[in-house]
Structure formats: C-alpha cells, structure tokens
Amino acid sequence: MILWMLAFLIICCFLWNYKGHLRIADINNKYIFITGCDTGFGNLAAKTFDKKGFRVLAACLTESGCRDLKASTSGKLQTVLLDVTKPDNVKRTAQWVKDEVGENGLWGLINNAGILGVLAPTDWLTVEHFREPFEVNLFGLINVTLNMLPLVKKAQGRIINISSIGGRLAFSGGGYTPSKYAVEGFNDSLRRDMKEFGVKVSCIEPGLFKTGLSDPVKAIEKKMAVWNQLSSDIKQQYGDGYIEKSLAKKAKNKPFQNMDLSLVVNCMDHALTSLFPQTHYIAGVDAKTFWIPLSLMPAILQDFLLQKHKVKLADPKAV
Numbered sequence: 621m622i623l624w625m626l627a628f629l630i631i632c633c634f635l636w637n638y639k640g641h642l643r644i645a646d647i648n649n650k651y652i653f654i655t656g657c658d659t660g661f662g663n664l665a666a667k668t669f670d671k672k673g674f675r676v677l678a679a680c681l682t683e684s685g686c687r688d689l690k691a692s693t694s695g696k697l698q699t700v701l702l703d704v705t706k707p708d709n710v711k712r713t714a715q716w717v718k719d720e721v722g723e724n725g726l727w728g729l730i731n732n733a734g735i736l737g738v739l740a741p742t743d744w745l746t747v748e749h750f751r752e753p754f755e756v757n758l759f760g761l762i763n764v765t766l767n768m769l770p771l772v773k774k775a776q777g778r779i780i781n782i783s784s785i786g787g788r789l790a791f792s793g794g795g796y797t798p799s800k801y802a803v804e805g806f807n808d809s810l811r812r813d814m815k816e817f818g819v820k821v822s823c824i825e826p827g828l829f830k831t832g833l834s835d836p837v838k839a840i841e842k843k844m845a846v847w848n849q850l851s852s853d854i855k856q857q858y859g860d861g862y863i864e865k866s867l868a869k870k871a872k873n874k875p876f877q878n879m880d881l882s883l884v885v886n887c888m889d890h891a892l893t894s895l896f897p898q899t900h901y902i903a904g905v906d907a908k909t910f911w912i913p914l915s916l917m918p919a920i921l922q923d924f925l926l927q928k929h930k931v932k933l934a935d936p937k938a939v
Contacts, residue, residue, distance in 0.1 A: 642895040650775075651675040651721045652892065655704060655764060656733030658685030660831035661782065661884045665730060668885050669892075670697045677717055679733070704733050704760030714767035725775030728892045729768045731761045732782045735796075736833050738842045741858070742793040744850060753795035758802045765810065776818035780891045781807045782884075783825050785904075785911040791926055811899060822891040827904025827911055829878045840867070859934025866931050876906040 644650075652669060656662035657678040663685075666678040670693045679702035680686045686699035698720065702713050717726060737753035738745065761781060772779055786792075787800030804823060811821035828834065843863055847855070887901035902908050914922055 643893045644895060647893065648673045649675065649724060650727035650777075651677060651717075651724060652728030652730065653677045653679065653717055653726055653768060654730040654732055655679045655702060655760075656681070657689055657699070658682055660732075660833060661826070661829075661881055661888075662730070662732040663689065664881045665732065665885045665888055666697065667693055668882075668889070670694050672889075674728070674892075675721075677720060679713065681733075702733075704764055705755045707763060710760075710763050710767050714764075714771075717768065718771055721771060721775075725773075725777065726768055726771035727775045727777040728780065729765065729772055729778070730780045730782070730888060730892075731764060733760060733764075734782065734833065736839065737795045737799075738846055739792045739794045739796060739839060740843050740846050743854060744846050745794065749846070750795035750798065753799040754802070757796070757799035758806070761803060762806060772819055773814075773817045777820075778892050778897065779810065779814070779819060779821045780888055781810075781821070781823050783807065783823050785825055785827050785902075785907045785915075787823075787825060789911055789915040789922065791911075820891075820897050822897050822899060822901060824884060824887045824891070824901045824903060825907060825912070826884050827878055827902075827907030828876065829881060829884065829904060831881065834877070857933055857936055862931060862934070869929065869931055876910075878904040878906065 676697045784800045786797040787804040790797040807823040884903045891897040
C-alpha cells in the first residue's frame with residue numbers, strides 16, 4: 621500500500637513538473653504592456669521580453685525613463701509616458717495600445733508600477749500617507765486593468781499583478797502593506813471572473829529586492845521628515861534617537877536582500893508563456909524561506925518574531 625502511494629506521489633510530481641514546462645508556440649506577434657518600466661523589475665522585464673521577441677509596449681513615468689529604455693532595446697519596443705494615478709492619462713494610453721495591437725489584442729498586461737510610500741509606526745502618520753501608496757499600487761493598477769481588459773479578453777491573454785510579501789504579512793506601518801493586501805484580493809477576484817473568458821491571471825509576490833523602490837536613504841529621509849512633524853508627546857513616547865536605534869538594530873540583524881531581479885522577471889516569463897501558469901509566484905530566497913512560511917504561522921508567533929526586530933519605546937505611557 622505504501623509503495624503504491626509513493627508511486628502515485630512520484631507520478632503526480634512528474635506530471636506537475638511536465639505541465640510547468642509546456643509553453644505557448646509563438647510569441648513574435650504577441651503584444652505585452654508593462655507599467656513602471658523606468659527602473660527595477662519593469663525595466664528589466666521590458667528589456668528581457670524585447671530580446672525574447674515579444675512586441676513590448678513599455679510605460680514609463682518619466683521622459684528620461686523612456687529615452688534610456690529605447691536606447692538599450694530593439695526598434696520593436698515602444699514606450700509611452702504613463703502616470704497610473706491620472707485617469708485621463710490611463711484612457712489615452714489604453715487607446716494608444718488598442719491602435720498598436722489591432723486585431724491581435726493584448727496578450728500580456730503586467731501591472732508592475734508601484735511605490736513604497738512612508739514606512740513608519742502607524743501613530744506617526746496621517747491618512748494622506750496611506751492614500752499615496754493606494755493611489756498607485758491599488759487604484760492605479762485597477763484602472764489600468766479595467767481599461768486594458770477588453771484587449772486582453774480579445775487575445776485570451778494573461779494579466780500579471782506584482783504584489784509583495786507585504787501582501788501576505790504586514791511587517792511595517794504605512795500604506796504599502798495594506799495596498800498590497802488589497803492587490804491580492806483584487807487579483808484573486810479578477811482571476812475567478814476571467815476564467816470563462818480564457819484569460820489567466822497571476823500574482824507575483826517578491827521578497828526584499830535591491831531596487832530603487834527599496835532605497836534605504838530615501839526611506840530614512842521620508843521617515844525623518846515625518847518624525848520632525850510629530851507632536852512632543854509622540855516623540856517622548858518613542859524617545860530621541862528612535863530612528864537611529866532602528867537602523868542600528870536592522871544593521872545588526874542584517875536583513876536578507878535579493879540582488880538578482882531576474883528572479884521576478886522569470887516568474888513573469890512563466891506566467892506569460894506557460895500553458896499552465898501558476899496563480900501565485902513567490903520570488904526571492906527570503907520570501908520562500910522566511911516571509912511566506914511566517915505568514916502561515918499563528919499570529920502569536922508572527923508577533924513574537926517580528927517584535928524582536930523592533931526598538932523598545934522610551935516611554936509608551938507618556939501622554
């Protein structure tokens with residue numbers, strides 16, 4: 621009996637692995653649209669998929685981003701300026717994409733644009749600090765998706781939403797993790813709604829990667845700007861030098877950071893080209909070995925492990 625069960629498991633693993641290697645036949649006439657291509661994952665994805673033969677339509681926030689990307693890719697790749705928080709800009713871009721793809725439709729939509737916002741204790745923040753990441757990471761993503769959806773349905777293509785481990789585990793105060801939790805919810809409902817149209821929807825959850833988004837200098841500057849505006853009561857509760865102590869503790873704990881951005885782009889590639897794309901992709905050693913396993917643990921254990929990395933407050937009862 622045990623041998624039969626073992627044989628069954630081996631066959632299932634083989635079939636699962638075999639399915640994962642099956643790819644679509646032709647990519648040369650397939651259009652993909654990627655947001656957030658100035659730097660980071662989006663920039664590498666645009667260059668990678670251009671080399672593979674896709675017809676890449678790359679959206680950048682800045683003219684310099686468009687110019688630099690065009691200079692380092694083939695003549696087939698096209699760029700467009702896009703701020704995902706501006707509805708009129710999104711509508712114009714969707715019409716431009718429609719004119720470009722014609723009867724082919726849009727094979728792939730990669731919602732990559734995102735911002736970190738301010739990462740700080742919740743009682744330091746205003747609602748505007750939360751609103752900013754939501755406008756880009758969630759509402760911008762939704763608006764782009766809704767405007768591109770008819771084109772993706774026409775091609776029976778793929779939609780890939782870039783979330784984060786922060787969409788599975790809230791490890792810091794601020795609007796970033798709540799916005800990514802919301803992206804996960806939107807992704808899952810969209811995936812189920814699109815099944816009957818032949819559209820496959822995937823979500824990628826990167827761990828901590830070294831990109832412009834995670835620039836520690838900018839993060840500290842934003843945090844210090846918020847600190848300088850706090851009331852004397854809040855500052856007394858946290859104590860002078862709280863930010864410096866937090867940085868020292870992080871340096872001591874040496875948080876893992878992935879350097880190879882292709883780990884995320886490889887997930888995008890599989891989601892675009894596999895006959896059986898995964899619903900969720902986890903990218904990064906830290907995500908696979910720590911963050912995702914931690915997200916599945918009881919809350920009491922999550923709180924204990926995450927609290928160990930926080931600085932002790934100077935006077936939490938001060939009012």
